[in-house]
Amino acid sequence: MSAQALTCPRCGQPNQCAQANAQTPVTHCWCFAAHIEPSVLDSLPAELRNRACLCPSCAQALPPGDTEATAR
Template sequence: MNASHCPRCGQRNQCAQAESATPVSDCWCFGAAIDPALLDSLPPEQRNRACLCPRCAQGLAPLKPQAAAD
C-alpha cells in the first residue's frame, strides 16, 4: 500500500506528512474530523497505513471505484 493514496478510493490523499521524508507541522488531515465508523469500515489491513483523501474523510462517495495503489 502506498501511504500517499487513500485506502478507500485509491486517489492521492494530499497528506503533507505522507509526501514528506521529514515530519511536518501542518496538514489538512491534522484537524479533520473523521467519523470513526468510516475508519472502521476499512479492511483491517488498510487501517493506520495511510490517510483518507479529503473527499473520503468528509464521508462523500469516492470519485471512482477503489483502484490498486502502487
C-alpha cells in the first residue's frame, strides 16, 4: 500500500480511513456515512481524484488542519 493512499489528497494529513489501512475489506469507517462536499472533490486536480480518501476535516470542507471534524 502506498503512503499516498493513507494521506488526504487535499491537505496531506492522515485520512483516518479504515479501508485504506486494511488488507481486507472493512465493514465500518467514518467515511461510509460521511457527507462529502462536492466542491471539495471538484477542487482536487484530476490526477489526485480516486487515489486516496479525504480526511474528515477536508471531507466537510473545513480549512485544512481544522480539528472540529471528528472521526466516527
